[in-house]
Amino acid sequence: MVPSVVFIEPDKKVENQPMKPQILEYPLDCNAWNKTNTCPTTYPKSYKPLNPNNSTCPEYFRWIHEDLRHWKNTGITREMLEKSKKYAHFRLIILDGRIYIERYAKYSIETRHLFTMYGIVQLLRFYPGKLPNLEIMFDTDDRPVIPEREFRRPDSGPPPLFRYCSDWQSLDIVFPDWSFWGWGETNIRPWRSMLKNIKEGNKRSKWKDRIPFAYWRGNPLVSRVRKDLIKCNVTDKQNWDTLLYPQDWKNQSKIGYKESNIEDQCTHRYKIYVEGWAWSVSEKYIFACDSPTLYIESHFYDFFIRGMIPQQHYWPISDNDKCKSLKFAVQWGNSHTHKAESIGKAGSEFIHEDMKMERVFDYIYHLLNEYAKLQRFDPIVPQDATEICSESLACPLDGLWRKFMEEGLEKSPSYSDPCILPPPYDPQQLKTFVEQKVNATKQVRSRESEYWSSLNKKQ
Numbered sequence: 001m002v003p004s005v006v007f008i009e010p011d012k013k014v015e016n017q018p019m020k021p022q023i024l025e026y027p028l029d030c031n032a033w034n035k036t037n038t039c040p041t042t043y044p045k046s047y048k049p050l051n052p053n054n055s056t057c058p059e060y061f062r063w064i065h066e067d068l069r070h071w072k073n074t075g076i077t078r079e080m081l082e083k084s085k086k087y088a089h090f091r092l093i094i095l096d097g098r099i100y101i102e103r104y105a106k107y108s109i110e111t112r113h114l115f116t117m118y119g120i121v122q123l124l125r126f127y128p129g130k131l132p133n134l135e136i137m138f139d140t141d142d143r144p145v146i147p148e149r150e151f152r153r154p155d156s157g158p159p160p161l162f163r164y165c166s167d168w169q170s171l172d173i174v175f176p177d178w179s180f181w182g183w184g185e186t187n188i189r190p191w192r193s194m195l196k197n198i199k200e201g202n203k204r205s206k207w208k209d210r211i212p213f214a215y216w217r218g219n220p221l222v223s224r225v226r227k228d229l230i231k232c233n234v235t236d237k238q239n240w241d242t243l244l245y246p247q248d249w250k251n252q253s254k255i256g257y258k259e260s261n262i263e264d265q266c267t268h269r270y271k272i273y274v275e276g277w278a279w280s281v282s283e284k285y286i287f288a289c290d291s292p293t294l295y296i297e298s299h300f301y302d303f304f305i306r307g308m309i310p311q312q313h314y315w316p317i318s319d320n321d322k323c324k325s326l327k328f329a330v331q332w333g334n335s336h337t338h339k340a341e342s343i344g345k346a347g348s349e350f351i352h353e354d355m356k357m358e359r360v361f362d363y364i365y366h367l368l369n370e371y372a373k374l375q376r377f378d379p380i381v382p383q384d385a386t387e388i389c390s391e392s393l394a395c396p397l398d399g400l401w402r403k404f405m406e407e408g409l410e411k412s413p414s415y416s417d418p419c420i421l422p423p424p425y426d427p428q429q430l431k432t433f434v435e436q437k438v439n440a441t442k443q444v445r446s447r448e449s450e451y452w453s454s455l456n457k458k459q
Contacts, residue, residue, distance in 0.1 A: 025411040026125075030395040039389035045097050046129030047413035057362055057419035058354040060307025064367050065424035067166075067173050068374060070151070075376040076160050083159035084137035087145050089113050092120060093135050093379055094368075099124060102385040110185045111401060112140040115178035118393050118405055119364070122181065125390070125410040126361050127418065132372040135379040138162045140178070142278035143300075144170035160371070165279035165300045174303045175367065176360050179281050182404025186249060187257040188285075190408035192357045194262065198288045199352065201263035207290060207341045208269075214294050214330050215268035217245040217260070222276045225296065225319060229274050232323040240323045241330035243268065269340070270294050270330055272317075279305075287314070288351040292344040294329050296322060303363060304355060310440035313347040315340075318445065328448045362418045370421075 029040050071080075085091070090113060091102040099121055103113075116138060124131055137160070139145065144166040151158035151171060158171045166172040180191040188194065213234075220226040233244040252260045265271075266289035273286045273293050279300040287293050295310075297319040310316040315333070318325040333340035353359075386392075394405035425433065 023412045023415070027411060028390055028394055028406055028409055030391060033391035033395045037392075039098075039387055039392060043125060044128050044413055047127075049414060049416045051416040053417040053419055055419050056422050057366065058307065058359060059422065060304050060354070061363060061366060061419075062422050062425055063174075063303070063306050064363070064370055064421070066430075067367075068370055069424075070158055070171050071160065071374045073154065074157065076371070076374045077157065078377040080157045080159055081135060081137060081377070083157075084161040087139045087159075087161055088137035089140045090117070090138055091135060091382070091385070092117065092138060093381055093385060094124070094131050095133050095379055095381055097124065097129055097131070099388050100381045100385040101388050102382045108140045109142075110183075112178045113138075114393055114397075114401075115181045115183070115405075116140060116175075117388055118390070118408070119176070119178065119181045121388060121390055121393065122408065122410045123361050123364050123368075125412075126414050127365055128413050130365070130418075131368060133379045134368060134372040134375060135377075136160070136162050136368075136371065138175070139172075140164070142276075144172035144278075146171040165302045167300050173367075173371075174301065176303055176364060177281055180357070180360055181408040182400075183281070184400035184404055185253075187253075187260065187400060188262065188281075190404055191360065193407060194285065195288065195352060195356065197263035198266065198285065201266040202288075202290045202348070205267065207344060208337060210266075210291065211243070211268045212241075212330070212334050213268055214242045214270040214272050214326050215244075215265070216242070216272035216274065217265065218247050218274070218280070218282060219249065219276070220244075220246050226274055226276065229272070229296070229322055232326055240327045242272070242323075242326050244272075266290060269344075270315075270333060272296065272326070273298075273314075275300055284351055284355065287347045290344050290348045292329075292333060292340050293347050294326060307354075308347065308350060309437055310444065311343065312440070313343070313350055315343060316441045316444050318448070324452060325448060328451050331451070332447065358414070359419070361414075365418050366421045 026043050029042075032040050085104070089104060089106050089108045093100040101117060139161055141163070142165070144163060146158055146161055148169055148171050150156070161172050162175045163172045164175060164177040166174050179188055182188065182190045189197070216229065218226065220230045230244055230246065232240045232242050234240065234242060247260065262285045269291055271286045271289050271291045271293050273283055274280070274296045275298045279298065279302050283302065283305065293314040294317050295314040296317040308314060315329050317329060390405070390409055394402060394409070397405065
């Protein structure tokens, strides 16, 4: 069978910039899959990038070392890995450049598991031949489940478990969420497309011309903190400078998601981020809008937020007194427009540059490589495991799920190497960085207190 390959002409050389080489593209080959139900073997198993990448990865990559620190001295044993099985939705094995999955009966929310698997398949298409042999366990539920307090002894052997978020009391290893490759249930396209759409949405209005209130749209029923937030909505009796819109996703699906397009929501000077049942997928889209993110204190973190700094990338909002905290943030921002606009721009640039799809792949690449270095066993393919590839995951699907997988397909290897992983923090560096974030938040709390004390005296 002749492989389905598309030749792409090289870009014209731009002075002082590396030229993209001639690229062979390998589209999704569902014809071959439907005939044989086996993964195609035509995709390159290795590559040699013509443009070496000597750049250092963004600062937040240093948290990879922190997330894996708990196994630094002991390594990861087979026994530790197997202890993760009771929490996992699937075991993923990379062996000699091929990917295998052992699925477990545990229910997975929507199609999270499929799009997470698909993302790792795309990583191997982006960097073929560069991933080591490894085995991981993955839980696609929201909240972390490996409590740090139970594994404080040096020989306690915590189970390594990957998931989308963690908290400061847990040892779960954070990994980019499924929506980077699309979220069919909410009509959210893959990340490259979304970044392009949001960038166009940002161009529709200058920041100073946007509605001078704080905006949030989402499902308020999933957590206490969101139900509490809705109490801050504007009414004929109160005005906390917020415009909050409850979102009914079932209704949105019926009307074609006309009111939920993310790129249409960069219309207010301020965007509110609030966690859901755990962290919220909405976080990255909110930050991308060029408007200051009013970040309500969260108990959870994903893979990138730990690299962002209050008053530089976002404005911290108190969880204990949301309405007053939001009101002050909007009043302060409207009185300090230059500074407020710069915070919005810095947060947005972080997302559009340090979080572009190439950096997301680099993060996963380094995370899996550092994890594999800790393995103290040889990965094997279990008897019940099956090989997966782009075709095995995408071709059986239809509708938005199939469309988004086709859209998120990496059709050719990268023409450059991954960025260079920065070293771990030493204890003093980490202490200084955390104190910087804490002090920046305390400074905002102090300003809030002064603002409301001053208003009370005038009344």
